[in-house]
Amino acid sequence: MAEITQLIHHYLRHNKKFPLVFCPGCGHGIVLGSLVRSVHALGLAKDNVVIVAGIGCSGRIAAYVDFNTVHTTHGRALTVATGIKMANPKLTVIAVMGDGDAFSIGGNHLIHAARRNIGVTALVLNNFIYGMTGGQCSSTTPEGAYSHTSPMGQLESAFDIVELTRAAGAAGVSRGTVFHVKELDALLTDALTRPGFNLVEALTPCFTQYGRGNGFKSAVEMFRWLKNSCLPLERYAKLEDPGGKIPIGSFVRRDVPGLETRYAAMCQGLRAKKGGAA
Amino acid sequence: MTTPRNKRREAFLLGNEAVVEGALAAGCSFYAGYPITPSTEIMECMAKRLPHVPDGVFIQMEDEIASMGAIIGGSLAGRKVMTATSGPGFSLMQEQIGYAAMTETPLVLVNVMRGGASTGLPTSPGQGDVQQARWGAHGDHPIIVLSATDVPECVEMAVTAFNFAEKYRTPVILLLDEITAHTREKISLPEPGDFEIVSRLTPTMPPEWYKPFEETMRGVPPMPPIGSGYRFHVTGLTHDAQGFPTSRPEEVRALTERQFRKIDRFFEDIQLVEHVETADAEVVVIAYGCVARSARLAVRQAREAGVRAGLLVLKTLYPFPRRHVEPLLRSTRLAVVPELNMGQLSREVKRVNEGHTTVRTINRIDGQIITPSQILKEIA
Ligand SMILES: Cc1ncc(C[n+]2csc(CCOP(=O)(O)OP(=O)(O)O)c2C)c(N)n1
Ligand code: SF4
Numbered sequence: 193m194a195e196i197t198q199l200i201h202h203y204l205r206h207n208k209k210f211p212l213v214f215c216p217g218c219g220h221g222i223v224l225g226s227l228v229r230s231v232h233a234l235g236l237a238k239d240n241v242v243i244v245a246g247i248g249c250s251g252r253i254a255a256y257v258d259f260n261t262v263h264t265t266h267g268r269a270l271t272v273a274t275g276i277k278m279a280n281p282k283l284t285v286i287a288v289m290g291d292g293d294a295f296s297i298g299g300n301h302l303i304h305a306a307r308r309n310i311g312v313t314a315l316v317l318n319n320f321i322y323g324m325t326g327g328q329c330s331s332t333t334p335e336g337a338y339s340h341t342s343p344m345g346q347l348e349s350a351f352d353i354v355e356l357t358r359a360a361g362a363a364g365v366s367r368g369t370v371f372h373v374k375e376l377d378a379l380l381t382d383a384l385t386r387p388g389f390n391l392v393e394a395l396t397p398c399f400t401q402y403g404r405g406n407g408f409k410s411a412v413e414m415f416r417w418l419k420n421s422c423l424p425l426e427r428y429a430k431l432e433d434p435g436g437k438i439p440i441g442s443f444v445r446r447d448v449p450g451l452e453t454r455y456a457a458m459c460q461g462l463r464a465k466k467g468g469a470a
Numbered sequence: 471m472t473t474p475r476n477k478r479r480e481a482f483l484l485g486n487e488a489v490v491e492g493a494l495a496a497g498c499s500f501y502a503g504y505p506i507t508p509s510t511e512i513m514e515c516m517a518k519r520l521p522h523v524p525d526g527v528f529i530q531m532e533d534e535i536a537s538m539g540a541i542i543g544g545s546l547a548g549r550k551v552m553t554a555t556s557g558p559g560f561s562l563m564q565e566q567i568g569y570a571a572m573t574e575t576p577l578v579l580v581n582v583m584r585g586g587a588s589t590g591l592p593t594s595p596g597q598g599d600v601q602q603a604r605w606g607a608h609g610d611h612p613i614i615v616l617s618a619t620d621v622p623e624c625v626e627m628a629v630t631a632f633n634f635a636e637k638y639r640t641p642v643i644l645l646l647d648e649i650t651a652h653t654r655e656k657i658s659l660p661e662p663g664d665f666e667i668v669s670r671l672t673p674t675m676p677p678e679w680y681k682p683f684e685e686t687m688r689g690v691p692p693m694p695p696i697g698s699g700y701r702f703h704v705t706g707l708t709h710d711a712q713g714f715p716t717s718r719p720e721e722v723r724a725l726t727e728r729q730f731r732k733i734d735r736f737f738e739d740i741q742l743v744e745h746v747e748t749a750d751a752e753v754v755v756i757a758y759g760c761v762a763r764s765a766r767l768a769v770r771q772a773r774e775a776g777v778r779a780g781l782l783v784l785k786t787l788y789p790f791p792r793r794h795v796e797p798l799l800r801s802t803r804l805a806v807v808p809e810l811n812m813g814q815l816s817r818e819v820k821r822v823n824e825g826h827t828t829v830r831t832i833n834r835i836d837g838q839i840i841t842p843s844q845i846l847k848e849i850a
Contacts, residue, residue: 254705255714265706275544280696301535304532
């Protein structure tokens with residue numbers, strides 16, 4: 193207990209910003225916990241960690257943690273994160289985004305961050321909905337699901353975050369949930385230690401804006417749904433009929449240097465050539 | 471020490487290339503952008519030069535929104551940063567200009583104006599972004615907008631743009647036009663010591679005492695680079711002195727007032743103009759950019775024809791240099807404002823005129839320059 197208290201005091205801006213703005217039962221707070229535990233597990237110095245967040249409930253996470261924190265505009269977290277990483281590659285840069293943030297308004301930046309393989313960890317909190325603006329559909333809202341802007345059921349199909357990011361060329365892609373917390377911690381810790389662009393999708397329930405309108409009786413029921421429908425990738429692969437099940441785990445692990453490393457190497461090469469010629 | 475005149479390196483450069491020389495002389499080490507005519511040479515030149523600058527970073531982003539995000543990130547990490555664009559890209563950048571103003575992030579944005587609305591006239595000159603530069607981003611915030619008339623001035627104003635950005639912790643927009651950007655002229659390349667170079671103030675107090683958005687003597691709080699031990703929160707939401715979101719009326723007001731005050735107080739430093747024979751003028755031309763070059767000749771010809779004409783070249787467009795313009799409006803019988811638009815700066819002149827003198831405008835929007843004879847006709 194005492195250790196947890198110490199951790200809280202060390203990593204959270206407790207005296208300034210609590211209680212959390214999140215609704216009771218929101219999964220976002222669990223992702224926040226996972227983020228802090230991963231940084232702690234890796235022994236990263238707070239001064240070297242930068243959280244760049246977008247706009248949305250997920251974006252509010254930045255204000256609570258005692259790192260360098262930047263709350264940017266809606267959808268643009270990855271652009272600012274890219275600038276910070278290129279300017280100072282020594283920093284551990286984490287972009288915290290909602291599904292709307294990362295894949296709707298910020299979709300272009302996401303695929304390019306993956307293609308470019310910038311050394312940033314993208315943490316996407318996927319609740320299938322726009323939470324902060326009150327429950328409109330996002331690009332991850334499942335077909336048929338209800339939202340304030342798809343009152344007759346969503347007609348458009350949803351992005352598969354993992355497949356999209358893999359296709360765009362990311363060095364690492366994984367998916368976890370706020371029910372499978374230990375696994376989520378492990379996925380995030382792994383992503384933070386790897387070079388290049390690594391994305392972690394965290395499935396996180398939003399009972400207020402998504403669950404209520406889609407037949408869930410409580411936030412607890414949404415957690416139960418996560419428990420029952422998500423299963424490790426290895427087990428998922430063996431299923432004959434996946435039938436709506438969602439695989440979780442690590443999908444892509446490629447060891448390729450991040451853009452900042454390749455850029456530095458190019459500059460060094462230029463200098464060496466110049467030195468040699470003189 | 472400054473290099474003696476005879477040892478100076480000279481070059482035959484485009485206005486756009488001169489901007490790069492100025493930026494590098496000012497200490498710019500970070501460029502992110504997206505190509506667009508007629509600003510592209512700035513980006514291409516940066517791509518070649520920055521890898522040779524110590525820790526220099528060049529990155530081509532996926533669009534102008536991303537470019538602004540990247541330079542904001544670069545600036546937060548302690549770099550002097552720049553991007554360049556033209557009209558359509560400038561429109562895309564507006565949300566982030568507001569973010570940079572709200573978060574007091576220094577950056578330089580060069581907008582080489584083209585003609586027309588939308589994609590308009592990509593390779594023709596225009597001056598249609600003057601009001602967008604002032605009012606393009608939503609909400610109340612101050613902004614600094616500069617311009618240049620020729621290639622040597624491109625160097626000078628690029629340096630000035632960086633100095634203002636750093637000194638006042640604010641985005642600075644350098645508005646050029648296609649003619650200025652694409653004219654080739656001989657200049658002597660900047661040498662160390664040619665210009666006073668200003669860098670942002672960094673905090674000296676222990677991190678736990680530091681308040682990132684605190685009122686200070688100058689109204690400009692010191693700004694440490696991310697990763698230097700001062701951990702704080704940056705947000706585009708209206709925030710308190712600690713940087714955390716607030717909607718308490720007194721804190722909201724204090725923030726906005728300070729952001730305006732830090733610029734207002736230094737009007738004398740910021741509002742740059744050049745007077746050409748205005749002391750005894752009965753007619754004054756007020757111009758900027760390539761049009762000011764035509765006006766210079768027109769005024770000389772008018773003098774030769776016996777008309778006491780003068781020219782006020784505006785190097786700072788915003789904050790509008792009222793303190794220079796107003797006395798001239800009081801002392802002349804006619805003010806002529808030629809512009810490559812339907813009247814964007816003349817609005818400002820008329821606003822401060824308040825009936826002192828006659829204000830005549832010359833507006834050209836066909837992608838062609840305003841010639842000296844066109845101006846001469848109005849003043850002589
Ligand atoms: C340019 C712009 N467009 C729209 C908005 C309004 N807006 C704020 S948050 C948000 C959606 C948030 O959804 P998501 O990113 O999924 O995050 P969540 O709140 O669900 O965590 C929108 C549309 C905005 N702030 N800026
Ligand atoms: S609206 Fe949804 S995402 Fe936002 S705090 Fe509430 S439960 Fe969480």
